[in-house]
Amino acid sequence: MTQKFLAIFLLAFGLFSAQQEAYYQQYAKYKMNIEVDAANFAYHGKQEIQYTNNSPDELSVVYFHLYWNAFKPCSMMDQRVQNQGKNADGRLAENGVSRLSTIPKDEEGSQKINWIKQNGKDLKFEVQETIMKVYLNEKIKPNSTTTFTMDWDSVVPKQIRRSGRNNREGIDMTMTQWYPKIAEYDYDGWATFDYVGREFHAPFADFDVTIKIDKDYVIGAGGILENPSEVKGYTENPDIKTDKDNKATWKFTAKNMLDFAWAADKDYSVESFVVPDGPKVFFVYQKSEKTRYWEEAKPYITKYFQIMNNTFGRYVYPTYSFVQGGDGGMEYGMCTMILGESRSLEGLLGLMIHEGSHSWFQQMLATNESTKPWLDEGFTSYAESYVMYQLFPKPNEANPFINSLKGYAYFAKSGREEPASWLADHHDNGTAYSVASYTKGELFLVELGYIMGEETLSKVMKKYYQDWHLKHPSDRDFMHIAQQISGMDLKWFYHYWINTTKTIDYAIKDVKYGDTYTTITLVNNSDVPMPIDFNVLTKDNKTINYHIPLNMMRSPKKTDFYGNFQTLDYWNWTAKEYTFSIPYKKDELKVIGIDFSQRLADVNPENNTLEVK
Template sequence: MNLKQTITSLLLTVLALTSFAQRKTYWQQGVDYTMDIDVNEKTYQYDGKMKLKYSNNSGQELNKVYFHLYFNAFQPGSMMDERLKSIVDPDARMVTNSGTREKPVLHSRIAALKPDQIGYQKIKSVKYNGQAVNFKEDGTILEVSLPTAIKDASTVEFDLEWQAQVPEQIRRSGRNSREGIAFSMTQWYPKMAQFDEFGWHLDEYVGREFIAPFGNFDVTIHINKDYVIGSSGKLQNPSEVKGYVKNPKIKVNNKKATWHYKAENIHDFAWAADPKLVVDSAKTKGGVTVYTVYLPTDQQVTDNWKTALGLAVDFFDFTGQHFGAYPWKTYTIVQGGDGGMEYGTATLITGGRNLKGLVGVIYHEAAHSWYQHLFGVNETVDEWMDEGFTSYIEELALTELFVRPTDNALNPIGSAYMAYYKLAKSGKEEPMSLLADYYNTNYAYSNEAYNKGAVLAEQLGYIIGKENLQKTFLKFYDIWKFKHPTPNDFKRVAEEVSGINLKWYFNLFINTTRTIDYSINTVSDNSIELVNKSNLAMPIDLLVEYQDGSKELFYIPLREMRGEKPAEKYDIYQGVKRTVLPDWFWTKPTYTVPVSKKVKSVKIDPTERLADINPEDNKR
């Protein structure tokens, strides 16, 4: 190669590297919605207008943008409809049974919807910086082609007008729920799709969950003056609507009242409405106003909701202490939907429950204010991080605030462990990294997202230490609030806090269906032999009680950890000598623990946080 060719090659290389270097290490898009909604409560239709400011921070130009039109899933022949027909265990809320309990013949409820019962969002017009542009509806995705690209580090405006019909309540959204709520308005507006380092997230809506960019919402709803609304955000005109002050001066235009809400830095906005709803509220120690909006169908239901409100206030104080302060001024618990689902500063739940069931679902959905609304976890990709960590928080709060554990219950999420063991032995488990929509069964999805995900969190505390786990959650809050973290981001924080390498744990527990199975093989006067019968190695806590009544806790780190967890402050370890042994190789199935006294009893992991699928051989 001559000098000219060499220089040319170097210049091309530099240009290429410069181009790639323009990608930022972390960035996220921004949205600001201003919406005006006019509701016809008789036809269950509404007209919508939206002005959307969209900020591009990606480091590249965008020639197209996409919106989600979730209501379009509730039409015969949709992907959600076809999924219900093909999956072996469809969601019972979404099907009817023309057979018997023993021999069910299931039918998609969506397939039976008539034209005046389906859901739709029909886009009438789209403007880009004031200019009408071409668009295409494809299932639950709206594709908008742009005449000029959105430049990096710029903000543009979209104006959308659409007409929508609220579907019969089948999944989350809908009208006339089984509990009698007229409107459950979730995933109800054209929502800007998420664009991040992985590209556009354009998942068709087949019943799972969501991701969207953070932004601000300014929402005005015009609806019959007799209706009460529970919603995301903070109500701007409580004295002009029904339910929020004693003697409101309701301003009516054509028999409609206007409700005005604002919310900052959230990524979803939901509301529900019905004339029979009542409103109650209380404040947390941290100054958060918690609202309950529910149907007072009888005295027991009313009493349960009033008790649950106090327990919800306690929840926000408890969770703020352990997982980071709740950053918004309001949280609204609304009776609506088909079970329980989280949204920005609000949840919709079914309300005709006993007290324990009501508190449990409130705690779970409120915990989603952290995972996934404060941390915008991608629920379609990392569903276990969203549902699993939420279930973990829920159980900790229930144990602390509602159902006190027995003295023996050292593991507060023991029920999640039992469900995971059952799944692992069922033959239906799939890797937890599988995209949420693609599980072969709802059984596997639910148990992996909710239960195995919670096990991952509690077992992480076993690996790095209970106090380090607490520090990890709080440091993660400091670094990642109002952003879109991935599991690797959480892993890196845990590694930094603990000084322990965790690649092996996150990789094997998330990306494979390998299981943990240790046993005590032999016990003699001078040694104890342990066996790893599985293909997933873990560090071991081994509590030995000697014949003379003394105890010793042997800690065996795993070599891949490249570090050790500190001593933990469990009551069962108080006054017990702790001996750290040389690390155990994952390549070696056995390990010998030396002892100097006659042994009375031996137990692997007395705290029962090690997810050993056959724990019966963990003690002698």
């Protein structure tokens, strides 16, 4: 090996090694002082941020999110809603007209930055609606920390989407994505997506938040309330200390969270209970006949946290708050904002459990929702379906995900499907976004359970949490674990399911009965190749299971929940048909079919089963 070639080899190897070791995550520490003018739905804020650059890059600029600047006529969010027309989110538009376009001037959201300093020196900045670009006087070197101080004024917007004043259930202030928040920086650069309605991303951070607000208000928040005896709602006889303006001071702390959210209302009631070996849970809501199911929900929420801890990994934070507010349901660090009025206990719990499950896949496993919404929304929906099936068993349903499978099949055949790989805010159709991110993301795991077996999938989910909680994993990190534990090559499935809108459609094409055996021919009528579970129900009600692995898997599955099965020869993905024989004659057979478990996301399942007559 020549010296020149050796040098090139070592350089290349070094770069490759560095890429393998490249994971890092930034960190921030916020200290905020907030003075609320409740009568005018406004507040004045000051904050100090200690920002640590753990990346190998020297940073000459930083970016902040100013989400509330979206809530006004002619904003990018307003433009997006208007351009989508009838396909716009129903919460953002009425009869095809953007609700943002009619916000009165005195109810527009705003975050006016008065100044920002780095280590005490003024910085130049420019505001690009919901993104603020800050030019640094001192570059932030790798593995170093700098301190930013800021002063700003904000107006709480009319409640349109998630944040805002006077939501439709009468909550005074929902304070979410409410402060200038430093953007995430990682291997892909700064995460500076404009806010036009959907997802968020941020570095992990510690929070020390002091809020001054009229003494009659009660606050529900994600974090630890450090002075419960000095404020309304959390103790029986609080010693409320007020300042000259008759305001009480609330002090919250939180560690290792992506954000800090809170809501305030004079009519909130606060109830709490402790999950055995779990968090202390707070219900903060307006008690009335319309919210009567909150009390009944408590034992179910206890079971929920226990199931989640056992199935997906342990909830790491000390508390969790369900807070009435917002416009539907939206997850934040250690809390969720949800509409509290519900027509049924199961309806309320479905919302609570979906939003609560984001604590695993949006908070603790903090993927970039803006670029990979399915990795959060879909996995969260999977957890919701799984837990709700445990809490409210449906004996007549084949599995916990049957409704999602049916909904997907119906929409896939409509011709309106869009790939799950699209950026969250860039789907043209609101329903297509929901199916791509929520439904197909959920079914990504359902199909993996079908491909590798449920026991193996369970190991994958636990390993994913074990390796990546309180970090920022990507889909590649998840796939690495899935392939490692299953021993399978799964890249083909990822490609078809996430990057395309191709569908699964298998069928029984032909059955020939012999004297001692039956020969069956299956056909792939569509574009996505899959392994096939084939099941036989005999006349004496015994079920016989066969597994036909796909050649691209390279390894068949070893176990599944339905018990023993016989593994047949591989089905080459290039072959449209597959023929095999089973040692049963016609008068021994009752029903034969593809996937009795009904986990295969087949868009035409009606031709999968044959009753033998």
